[in-house]
Amino acid sequence: MKFSIISKMKALNTLSISILLTAGLSAQSLVSVDGDLNFPATNELQASTQTLRLYNPNSYPISxxxxxxxxxxxxxxxxxxxSIFTVMPSDTFSLTVSFLPEHNIQHEQVLVFKSTNGFGHTAxxxxxQGTYSKSYYSTTQNKEQQALKNALNTRLAQGYSDQGYNGARDLMYGSIDNVAGQVECVYTGRTATFNTRSGANNNSFNCEHTFPQGFFNSNVPMRSDIHHLFPTDATANSRRGNDPFGVVGTASWTQGGSKSGGGKFEPRDAHxxxxxxxMMYFVIRYQDYAxxxxxxxxxxxxxxxxxxxxTAEQARNTAIYNVQNNRNPFVDYPQFIERISDVDGTASAADRFVQYYSDDTIFLAQGPSITRTYSFVIYNDGNKDMGVDNLALSDPDLNFSSATPTTFLxxxxxxxxxEIEFQAQKNYQASMAFRQLGDSDSITIPIMSGPALSLLAFADAPSIRFYPNPVKGxxxxxxxEDISSLQMIDAAGAxxxxPLAEQIDLSAFAAGVYTLIYREKSSDxxxxERIIIQ
Incomplete structure (x- = not known):
């Protein structure tokens, strides 16, 4: 079965808005003057922003x-x-959309502006494109699962400088893990003053291989890779041995918050x-030995x-990079692990079939006799293609607009x-049905007439508006000038x-939900109106 390809709406300029109005679309949801938004490549340190203008082509406000x-x-x-506002008739409301990525991947999403005016929603x-500020990870961009693991494996090995086991310990004890002349055991918190291998021995310290070296026969470069080496108290190191990490129930040994027992070793919370x-670095960089x-x-x-x-772990990562020329990606960007479902085996994303529908029930506006349009939004929030066919309406007085395909991918x-065209003067009890590709059962969305709307009252609605909402400052x-008094009630009822002013400074108020009470001069x-202070 063939499915039509969805073409997204392009930006509407002033001329195209005029065409919409003269074409007789007198009742519809808000229109994005800017169409869909495309952001520049943005990293995790600084958000990028775009202005979005929503135009109301109707003769009544849309909230x-x-x-x-x-x-x-x-x-x-x-x-x-x-996120809460009203657009007056033939007016344009501007807001700012910000993008601050967590991952260096391409983002394709949608905003759905929800309205209960009876004409649907605006998508x-x-x-x-998300990026990372550390160019070291540029080869991981837009990669996930096994492809990301492979990219990290290659990057961590590229230009790696093996310091040898003696050299690695000299660097640990002398600078990387030496703070003001003291070295701390990562398991017990015990500290001692030394900066050499002999000094470590004299103070009952040695070097812990977080991934035990016995599993890889003490071979280099694994044995000397500082990213999994740490200074430890000799007794604590011996207690750990080759035991796996885990939660220890009944401890046979404990010191400084670390525990041993039942064939497991549990480090203190600080480590x-x-x-x-x-451990995750080691397996990605090398393999899961034994x-x-x-x-x-x-x-x-x-x-x-x-x-x-x-902060100390991040500084240690950089200090190791300065000598080994590679980094631990999970220290720099802990979120990498979210894109890897299996560190040890072959990583692949589970299929996610997640569909979003803007309404459980469609409520159509009622009013004077005129053909109006309701906008219902379907969004694919999963990671697999989603097909829709057999799109149908149960009432012959309901029709899909010419722009709406009945089959699409x-x-x-x-x-x-x-887009559903309806007659506002009619009373509907109907439904819209469609089927997802591969499913035999149909999805049914009830359609009902909403409460009668007085479009005249809408046209005469006051132009008083408070924005932005939420507000910060x-x-x-x-x-x-149309307000005679203005007060605000906080959550405690105070x-x-x-002041009656075009700008009111609310920075002295705590974040929360407040209620504005204002007296309108024309009606006394x-x-x-509810506002949110951030």
Whole structure:
């Protein structure tokens, strides 16, 4: 079966907006003047921004009450300056969309501006390339799973400078792990004053191989790779031996927070994250000798997340890079592990079939007799292609617009707007049905008429508006001359008087949800509006 390819809406200029109005589209959702947004390549240190203008081509206000955003690896990397606002008739509302990536991958997502006015929602596509500020990892860009592991393996070996086992220990004791003349045992916290190998022996210190060297026959470069070598108390090192890391229930030995027992060794909390990252580095850089790592991967991932890299661990990573010419990627970018499902075996992403629908039930606006349009959004939030066919409406008085395909394919991160034409004076109890590619069962979305809307009241609605919302610092007040009093109630119920001004400084108020109460001069009526202070 063939599926049509979705072409995303291009930017609308002033002329095209005029064409929309003269074409008779008098009732529809907001229109993105800028079409879909394309961001420049952006790294994790500095967000990039784009201005988004939403145009209201109608003769009534449209209120946005929420914006649906989506996660990638558990993070929402796109943010907005406003998520609750009203766009007046024939007006344009501008907001800022920011992109701050966690990963150096291509991002394809959508923003869905949700409205309950009865004309549906507005979808704006987002396309952005995430990068990393450390160019050392440029070869990992847009790679995931096994391809990412292979890229890291190659990068960590490239230009590697083996210091030899004696040289590695000299560097550890003399500078890398020497702070003001003292060296600390990573397992017990015991410190001693020395800076040489002989000094280590005299103070009962030695060198711990986090991945035990007995499993790789003490061969170099594994034996001398400082990324998994740490200074330890000789007794603690002996207690650990070749035991795997894990949670110790009944301890036969404990010191400084570390424990041994039941064939496992549990380092103190201060070193758990570093242990996890050293082990993951070793397996990616070399291999899992004797399958030692495989049984520990779950707990090591937990420790990696629970105990992120400290400033000292990051400095140690750089100090090792200065002599070995390679880095531990999980110290620089802990989020790398989110793109690797299996450190030990062949990594591959599980299939994710996740579809987003903007409505569980469609509520159509009611009003004077005129053909109106409702916009329903389908978005592919999974990692596999999604096909839709057999798109149908149960009521003959409902029709799809000519721009709506009844069969289409969505790639991951792509969306489609389904436009339903209806008669506002009619009372509907109907449904829209469609089938996903490969499924025999149809998905049904009920369609009902919403409460009657007075478009005249909408047209006469006051132009008073408070923005941005959420607000941080200055709150802008539109048509302040139409307000006779303004107050704000906090979450505790306390009432605060606010000045009647076009700009109000709210920086003295704590973050939270507040209610504005203002008196409108024309009606002498009190009105309320919720705002969020960040």
């Amino acid at each position: 946005v009450e929420a914006v649906d955003r989506f996660e990638i690896y558990g993070n929402k990397v796109f943010s907005l300056s406003d 704006v596509g987002l396309s952005a 758990k994250g570093a242990v996890a990252r050293a 399958g030692h790592f495989s049984g520990q991967e779950t707990i090591l991932r937990q420790w990696h997340d629970q105990f992120p890299p400290s 969505l790639s991951p991160g792509d969306y489609q707007v389904i 200055l709150l802008q007040v539109q048509s302040v 009432l605060h008087s606010l 009526a009190d009105r309320q």
